[in-house]
Amino acid sequence: MKQKIPIIEVKQPIGTFYISSISSRLLLKVVKVPYRMINWNENWQKSITSQIDELSSFCKISDSVLPSSVIISVSNGAVTIKNGHIEFDDSLPIGEVLDGNKRLIGLKNSMNEDDFQLPVVFMLGLTSEEKAYLYSLINSKQSNADERIIYKLFDQSDKRSPQKTAHILARAMNSSTSSPFYNKLKMIGDGKDTTSLSQGIFAQGVTSLYSMYPSIDKDKLCNDEDIDETDGTVLRRYFVDCKDDIIFKILLNCFTAIEEVFKNENDNTEDSPIYKTSVFGVIIKALPKIIEKGYTYNNLSQDYFYKYFKKVSEYCKDKGRNFTMECLKTNAKSQNDLMKKLLSPLNTFTYHQ
Numbered sequence: 001m002k003q004k005i006p007i008i009e010v011k012q013p014i015g016t017f018y019i020s021s022i023s024s025r026l027l028l029k030v031v032k033v034p035y036r037m038i039n040w041n042e043n044w045q046k047s048i049t050s051q052i053d054e055l056s057s058f059c060k061i062s063d064s065v066l067p068s069s070v071i072i073s074v075s076n077g078a079v080t081i082k083n084g085h086i087e088f089d090d091s092l093p094i095g096e097v098l099d100g101n102k103r104l105i106g107l108k109n110s111m112n113e114d115d116f117q118l119p120v121v122f123m124l125g126l127t128s129e130e131k132a133y134l135y136s137l138i139n140s141k142q143s144n145a146d147e148r149i150i151y152k153l154f155d156q157s158d159k160r161s162p163q164k165t166a167h168i169l170a171r172a173m174n175s176s177t178s179s180p181f182y183n184k185l186k187m188i189g190d191g192k193d194t195t196s197l198s199q200g201i202f203a204q205g206v207t208s209l210y211s212m213y214p215s216i217d218k219d220k221l222c223n224d225e226d227i228d229e230t231d232g233t234v235l236r237r238y239f240v241d242c243k244d245d246i247i248f249k250i251l252l253n254c255f256t257a258i259e260e261v262f263k264n265e266n267d268n269t270e271d272s273p274i275y276k277t278s279v280f281g282v283i284i285k286a287l288p289k290i291i292e293k294g295y296t297y298n299n300l301s302q303d304y305f306y307k308y309f310k311k312v313s314e315y316c317k318d319k320g321r322n323f324t325m326e327c328l329k330t331n332a333k334s335q336n337d338l339m340k341k342l343l344s345p346l347n348t349f350t351y352h353q
Contacts, residue, residue, distance in 0.1 A: 007086045007122070014134075015186030015198075018086060018122040019069070024104070025113040027120065030088065031072055032096040033104050048102070055106025059116070066107070069119040070100030071138070073126045086122060098123065098131060099138050127200050129167045130187055161218040162211035165244055166203035172248055174199060179252060180259040184275055197275050205284040209291075210239035210247065234288040250300050254287065257305035261313050282335050286342040297351045304351055311345035 003026070007018040058064050074095040079088040088094050097104060107113060126134065174185040185199045211217050212231040220227050229240050238246045255274055262272050273279040290308060294300040316322060321341075 001090050002087065003090050004085050004087045006084060007081070009084075013183070015123075017124075018081070020086060020120050020122065021117045022120050023114075024107055024116040024118050026090060027070065027072075027118060028104060028108055028113060030090050030092070030094045032093060033101055033108075034096060052102050052106045052109065055103060056109040059107050059110035059112050064115075066103055066116060066118060068100070068103070069121045070104060071098040071121045071123065072096070073098045073131055074122050074124045076125050079122070079124070081124075095122075098126075098135060125198070125200065126187070127163075127167070127203075129163055129203075130200065133167070134187075159224075160221050160242070162207050162214035162239065163203070163218060165210075165239065165247075166207040167199065169206055169244065169248055169251065170199040170202045173202065173251070176252075178256075180255050180272070180274060197277050197280050201277055201280070205280060206247075206251065208284060209233055209287060210235040234291045250291070253300060253302040254290075254305045257302050258283070258309050260306055261309045264313075278335055279338070282338050282342065286339055289343060289346060293346060293349065294351075299351060299353070303353065307351060308345060308349055311349050312342055315344045316341060 005020050005022060007020045010017055010019055059066070072095050075093070078092070078094040079086050081087075103118075107116060123134070170185055173179045173181040174183065176182060181197075181202070185197060185202055187199045207214050210233050212233050217227045227240060230236055235247050235250065238244070238250075258274055259272060262274070274283065290305075291300060293308070294304050297304065
């Protein structure tokens with residue numbers, strides 16, 4: 001059956017999420033409730049079991065109350081956000097419980113699901129790495145949980161991986177005041193604007209610059225095996241050598257340079273094309289060849305990238321076009337054209353400091 005439930009949009013630094021009230025029976029029907037424990041020793045397990053039993057008994061009394069929100073990580077494409085409502089098919093799972101597992105298990109065991117409407121927070125489009133990170137934010141302070149254990153709860157190793165590195169880079173780009181992405185990469189999308197760049201999309205793009213097969217790399221690193229020193233990706237050497245700070249600096253140099261070129265063409269930097277998912281994707285695809293060109297000069301400084309993208313801008317002007325306006329076009333043909341323009345100076349560009 002199609003469900004349509006009113007929601008309230010909430011915007012915070014981490015991104016946009018939604019608050020609603022939903023019957024516990026319906027919630028238990030459409031979400032997975034993983035039984036997570038942040039410690040596996042016998043005493044802790046007994047404690048968790050005891051807490052669930054207490055919650056179950058509590059839910060049976062006449063004046064019981066569960067005022068804290070259950071946080072749901074909604075799967076991609078499982079819901080539609082429209083006109084102040086969340087819509088979904090209740091015959092299909094829409095996501096999993098990120099926080100509030102014990103409450104829901106206790107409530108289910110009480111057999112009193114029909115007596116409770118529950119406050120719910122819906123968070124859309126989280127990756128496994130982001131779920132682990134959010135869970136650690138919510139629980140590490142109040143439970144003194146080891147972050148390594150928290151990552152294991154979400155099938156994430158505490159060891160290094162291409163995906164984890166990418167999310168660390170994304171958060172660094174979002175939190176660094178020197179970054180053009182400062183406070184612009186949101187972890188949680190709003191389910192409506194598919195053009196704005198999220199931390200997840202940023203991380204996915206960045207991963208492609210240093211890992212051709214991130215899942216294979218992740219498995220090897222989790223098993224303490226060596227990964228291939230070369231795999232055809234342009235920043236591989238730095239990832240293999242654990243020089244994530246250099247990867248960050250190269251990306252910072254590149255996107256700061258693009259932003260500077262953009263500023264020279266426009267008065268308003270709030271609508272910079274690099275914040276658009278489609279434009280970011282094209283830039284990421286063009287970057288390997290641009291970085292390889294920089295390697296020939298042993299230079300990947302901001303100055304190198306600025307002079308390169310300045311040539312791109314000049315090429316567009318020679319064709320009677322504006323580089324920024326070209327970036328803001330979104331159809332497939334325009335993106336192919338943008339790729340050609342980004343690579344247009346490749347054969348003729350000469351870098352001089």
